[in-house]
Amino acid sequence: IRSLAELATPTDRVCVLNILGNESRTVTPISHAYSGGNVVFGTAPGKQGKVLETPLGNVPVYDNVREGLDAGHTFNVGVVYLPPSAVRDGVIELVRVNPECKKIIILTEKVPVHDSRIIRSRARLRKVDVFGANCLGIADAWNHIRIGGALGGDKPEETLKKGSVAIYSNSGNFTTTIASYLMAAGWGTTTSISSGKDVYIHFAPVEFTYALDNDARSKAAVMYIEPGGYYEQNLKLNKPLVACVVGRWKSKLTRAVGHAGAMGGSGDNAEAKEKWFQDLLQVDGIYTPENPICTTRGALVTNIAHIPEALTAVMKLHGVEPDFAPQGDLTLKPWFGNTQGLPVPPELDLPLVDPIQPYKDQIAELSKQVGAIFPREAMKDRSGSSLMDPKTQVTKVSGVSVLDAAGYPLESNYCLALLHEHNDANDNALLNTAIACDVNLHGNPLIDLVDTVRAAGNSPNTVLSTACAAIGPNTINNARIAADTFMELFGHSGLMQGDHSDFNIANIETSPEQIKHLVTDTPDPKAEAMLAGLAARGAKSVFIDYLKSLGQHPTADAVLAAITTSIAWNALMRKKITRTTARNLPWYARLMSVIIGAAVGSDKHQKDSFCGVANIDLINKWSATEIAYLALLGETPTPEKLFPFQVLLGLIISNGPGTISAQGAKGAVSADGPETPERVQINKAMIGFMTHTGYSHGGNGYEGIQFLIERFANTDLQDAGKANHGIDLATMSKEYALAFGAEKKARKSVGDAVRNIPGINHPIFKGQLVNKDPREVYLSELFAKRGEFNIFHAFYSSLVQALYDNGITANVFCVNIDAVIAALLLKLLWPRYRSGDFSEAALESAAFTAFLFGRTVGCAGEIDDHTNRGRNMDTRTAASKCSFVS
Structure with missing residues (x-):
């Protein structure tokens, strides 16, 4: 050629x-x-x-x-x-x-x-x-010919405009990009060559420059060059050239990335090639808009966006103007933009432009969609809700570490799991009212059933499963329909915040069919109590305001839906959650109420009070965290006692999708068929979580409590929070370590299994002499900053050191989260246990139930995530992975 x-x-x-x-x-x-x-x-x-x-x-x-x-x-x-x-x-x-x-x-x-x-x-x-x-082949804009690959894309006639510039590019896709950039500056092309970037380039730059010199149509050329190879060294060229050399970052790699030949030997990296072209073009630097270095021979750039400007500058030195009027420009033209309400400098706050067709119509249609739609995929052992770091054993829920979640109350973490972000004080006021209204089960046959199940000797998770079974779809459908109605009425109204008290609700038009799902002719006492509670808390909600404006009596289901839709609205409008999540939120709220309420017997559920606290006070003042404390420990919490309880619940909300409890929840959703999300029974999935906990997973916190009681049974300890307790923990730890070592040796000698010490047998971080559970470290530091002491936690720390010091263990074991749970709960209950007010059985139940309260949050997130992302029966195990044991 x-x-x-x-x-x-x-x-x-x-x-x-x-x-x-x-x-x-x-x-x-x-x-x-x-x-x-x-x-x-x-x-x-x-x-x-x-x-x-x-x-x-x-x-x-x-x-x-x-x-x-x-x-x-x-x-x-x-x-x-x-x-x-x-x-x-x-x-x-x-x-x-x-x-x-x-x-x-x-x-x-x-x-x-x-x-x-x-x-x-x-x-x-x-x-x-x-x-x-x-490579992607060859294209000639003069001849209207394309041979080989996809130069010019699906519509080459739009990009390959007849002109005077030849293109030679190691990158096929950038060949098209450069042609379109040149067109924006008024330059068309002659022949465009995608050279390819295998190690062996057959049509090399030296062959290109020879053919370029003999092409009367081409007045100049653009070359896009990547690292690797010596093809560009010592080139000879008689026409102006703009060379774009890229890939400085590739010099740090040890293997080829992108193109097989994009990483060479010595002396052929990007910096070397820049020097070759500087010598060829007789320039002493790189062309940028701020520093336009060029000669009649050409210019060197390292950013393809600078190619058109550099070419124009070079050709101007030759007295040559562009081939045609510029067609567009290279300024950024965003179709979408959202500053998330943050103050953004003008130079970063780019103006939006109308999308080109057909995308304009497609985007307009998409903008009518309320909420997100996630792609469905098999979600076995996968989650969009939680992730545990296998190295640190610390889990994140909706991107927030459980260590950080421990600083938030139960109700706020519930929102985190379901809405993917922590809520504000107004949302907490709304959710606390909703939960408080349904926690008292007086007069509900459910509480008698729960009593029967508890009396039969069942574990707390089985008891609470019974309670969840009673909160089936028919009990919540009216609230879900009301939530759907709110989304239909306000979805395209321009409302972005559910607590926007200045929003003009007069423009919302409601049909008689919609109204019947929201109000009734007669007062609903429960609805009135909820509305009074919201007013007492100063909670704001556009949807509550709208209900009040209808001139009739809102139903309790409509008020519940108004509360949850208000909480969900911002996330829904920003497409962080789906409509399915928003319509199911009343169900999640009621399940949390019933789980807390069913944790105590019917004798605690009186007509006007729950656990001795007036219903009106619960509805008007109490948080879900305080109510959970009340149900679990049977006393009104002080701030000093509530904080460690809140921390405890926050730390145990999740341990990732691989835990047995999460697997139970996900399996239940998978079995219902999440591809038809309206058929997924949220309460049944919650039962799946509950039934996949037990005395080893969830209830083992009590083993730690029992262990601590045995250790401190013969002491005169009165206050577990007193640092000046007078007990020699080092001696106590050493005595137990030696006794445990002797027992371990004796059991091994006769082939018996060695008994583990509750709370310190896992996790062990391989290769470390001293092992620390990050969650336990976080708690230790947190309470130390607050000046709070826990003798049981201190004993555990002393014990793991004594086991190592006396040769019982090869390294210093972790004090894990189960030990922390045991130490926290026992500290809270120690005075009442010593006085006989709280039995060992009650302690065991409290430890297990505390785990269930916290883990309800994380498993709710897994249920919602699997409902929105999963496929039908996707948690099955392939037959090829199953085996028979005889």
Whole structure:
């Protein structure tokens, strides 16, 4: 080839190898149509007689090249889409059976260097020019011809405008990008070449510059160059050139990334190539808009966005103007923008522009969608709600570490799990009112059933499962319908915050059918109590205001839906949650109420009070965290006692999707079929979580309490929070460590299993002499800052050291989260236990129930996540992974 004008001509006829492959099936019809029908036939072994459909008619397919020639077809250009191992044989076939073949374009990536050398040798013997490999072919805007890959994209005529600039690019996609950038500045193209960037580049820069000099159409050139290889060294060029050298970052890599040849040996990195072009172009630096260094020979850039400006500057030195008027510009034109209410500097707050069609109409339609829609996929052992770091054992829920979640109350963490962000004080006031209204189960047959199950000797999780079973779909459907109604009424109203008290609700038009889901003719005492509670707390809600404006009596279900929709609204409008989450939120709120309420017997549920506290006080003042404390410990919490309880619940909300409890919740959703989310029974999924806890997972906190009681049984300890307690913890720890060591040795000698010490047997971080559970470390530091002491926690810390010091363990074990739970709860209950007011059975139940309260939060998040993302029955285990044990 002597000139670029000879690369892609109207007389070229093309044969495509592997024409029915995935890439060719998409690209070849476009190239064929753009070029006026230049593909004569293709090959695909075993598919003779088939055709490739194109806009200009069908292209016949043969088993091999010989059959196509025997059928009377002729061609002079071969295009290769074969796999790497077959490229060499494909090229040899083209040149062997067709003496008329003069050009071959190889699109395949990572062709072996050995094969590339053979290809080069055979092609030179036959006087065949080869392009590639790993390229997107050639395009000529003057001739309206494209051969090979997808230069110019799906509509090459829009990008490949006739002009005076030739392009040579190591990157196929950037060949198109550069052409479009040049067009924006008024420059069109002659021939565009995607050279490829395999280790072996067949049509190298030296061949390009020779053909460029002999092309009368091309007044200048642009070259896009990546690291690796010495092809650009010592080039000779007689026309202006803008060279874009990229990839400085690749010098830090140890393997090729992106292109097989984009990482070379020594002296061919990006910095070296920049120096080559500086010498060639006689420039002493890199062209930037701020520092426009250029000569009549050209300019060097490292940012493709600077190419058009640099080219214009260089050509101006030659007195040459652009080929046509600029078509657009390279300024950013965002279709979407949201500053999230943050103050943004003007230079960053870019103005939005109207999208081009057909995207404008599609985006307009999409903007009508209320809430997010997540792609569905198999969610077994996967979660969009929680993630445990396997190294630190610390879990994040909705991106928030449980260590941070421990600083928030139960009600706020419940919102975190379901809405993917912590809420504000107003949301807490709303949710606390809703939970408080349903916690007293007096007069509800449910509480008698729960008593019966508890009296039968069942564990707390089984008792609370019974309570959840009673909160089925029929008990919450009216509230969910009301939530749907609020979303229909306000979804396109412009309301962004549920507590926007200044929002004009007068413009909301409600049909009689919608109204009947919200109000009734007679007062609803429960609704009135909730409204009074909201007023007492000063809670704000547009939806509550709207209910009041209807002139009738809101139903309790409508008030509950108004509360939860107000809490969910901001996340819903920002598409952080789905409509399904928002409509199910009343169900989650009621389940939390019933789980807390059912934790105590019916004797605590009186007509006007719960656990001795007036209903009206609970509704008007108490938080969900305080009510949970009341139910669990039977006393009104002081701030000093409430804080460690809150911390405890926050730390145990989740341990990731792999825990047994989370697996139970996810399995229950999977079994219902989340692809039909309205059929997923949230209460049944909550039962799945409950039934997948037990005395080893959840209830083992009591083992720690029992262990501590045994250790301190013979002491005169009165106050577990007193640092000046007078007990020699070091001696106590050493005595137990020695006794445990002796027992361990005796058991091993007779083959018995060694008994673990509750709270310190796991986790062990491999290779560390001193092991620390990050959650326990966090708590220790937190309470130390607050000046709070816990003798039981201190004993555990002393014990793990004594076990190591006396040779019982090979390293210092962790004091894990189960020990922390035990120490926290026992500290709170120690005075009442000593006085006989709290039995050991009550302690066991309290430890287990505390775990259930906290883990309800995380499992609610898993249930909601799996409902929105999962597929039907996706938690099944493949038969191939199951085994039989005889």
